[in-house]
Amino acid sequence: MEKRIPRHVSIIMDGNGRWAQARGKRRVQGHVEGVESVRAVVEAAAEEGVEYLSLYAFSEENWTRPKEEVSFLMDLMVSSIEKEIGSFIEKGVKCVVLGNRARLGEKIDAALRSMEERTAGGKRITLIVFLSYSGRWDILQAVKKAAAEHPEGLSALTQEDFSEYLVTAGIPDPDLLIRTSGEQRISNYLLWQSAYTEFVFTDVLWPDFRKAEFHKALEEYAGRDRRFGKVK
Numbered sequence: 311m312e313k314r315i316p317r318h319v320s321i322i323m324d325g326n327g328r329w330a331q332a333r334g335k336r337r338v339q340g341h342v343e344g345v346e347s348v349r350a351v352v353e354a355a356a357e358e359g360v361e362y363l364s365l366y367a368f369s370e371e372n373w374t375r376p377k378e379e380v381s382f383l384m385d386l387m388v389s390s391i392e393k394e395i396g397s398f399i400e401k402g403v404k405c406v407v408l409g410n411r412a413r414l415g416e417k418i419d420a421a422l423r424s425m426e427e428r429t430a431g432g433k434r435i436t437l438i439v440f441l442s443y444s445g446r447w448d449i450l451q452a453v454k455k456a457a458a459e460h461p462e463g464l465s466a467l468t469q470e471d472f473s474e475y476l477v478t479a480g481i482p483d484p485d486l487l488i489r490t491s492g493e494q495r496i497s498n499y500l501l502w503q504s505a506y507t508e509f510v511f512t513d514v515l516w517p518d519f520r521k522a523e524f525h526k527a528l529e530e531y532a533g534r535d536r537r538f539g540k541v542k
């Protein structure tokens with residue numbers, strides 16, 4: 311039988327700080343090493359025929375981290391993206407950044423916009439980076455947008471209609487969600503979108519999560535029996 315490949319894989323990249331601390335390094339070094347894992351996993355996902363890979367890079371709650379770490383992370387993301395953009399274009403990777411972009415500041419937002427525009431023609435895989443994102447924020451902004459567009463009221467709104475107001479409009483719900491570093495929770499991530507998602511938790515810290523680990527997660531997914539609440 312052919313291996314079942316998830317159409318959309320999403321990852322909560324966790325454990326960068328602990329990876330660095332275990333090596334007597336500064337936490338931010340863990341983020342630097344984490345970028346190497348991002349590169350490896352984007353490549354592996356494209357090779358496997360995954361259509362959408364999404365990464366939880368920065369949550370709304372992450373803004374409360376020390377100022378130095380936040381600005382290091384933002385700079386790292388923009389510089390990594392700029393460094394990778396040539397290879398993304400070459401490999402057919404389309405990049406999309408989703409989240410509360412108003413909080414990012416004009417400079418970062420402009421850099422991200424330019425990356426989205428330059429990779430817009432990518433046909434092989436869509437890489438979604440969730441930045442300044444949280445699931446509750448997404449649901450609330452969707453409710454407000456829907457209400458503003460329907461002054462007559464929302465009583466006729468269906469689940470499908472509602473999905474179109476989320477920042478993930480047009481993107482299929484994740485089939486597989488991986489969380490690294492041994493934590494087993496959703497942490498305000500894709501709350502609406504993960505209703506029927508399969509979860510794979512691994513103790514491996516994100517900087518150590520490379521191609522072999524990604525393949526292991528895909529294998530675990532392939533063995534799952536997805537019923538979507540129905541009887542088979």
Ligand code: FPP
Nearest residue numbers: 323324325326327328341344345367387390
């Ligand atoms: C979680 O580890 C990781 C983050 C909050 C940041 C993840 C971001 C990157 C790897 C850079 C992404 C770059 C691109 C190009 C998308 P943690 O700091 O929470 O680790 P800890 O739980 O051990 O403290």
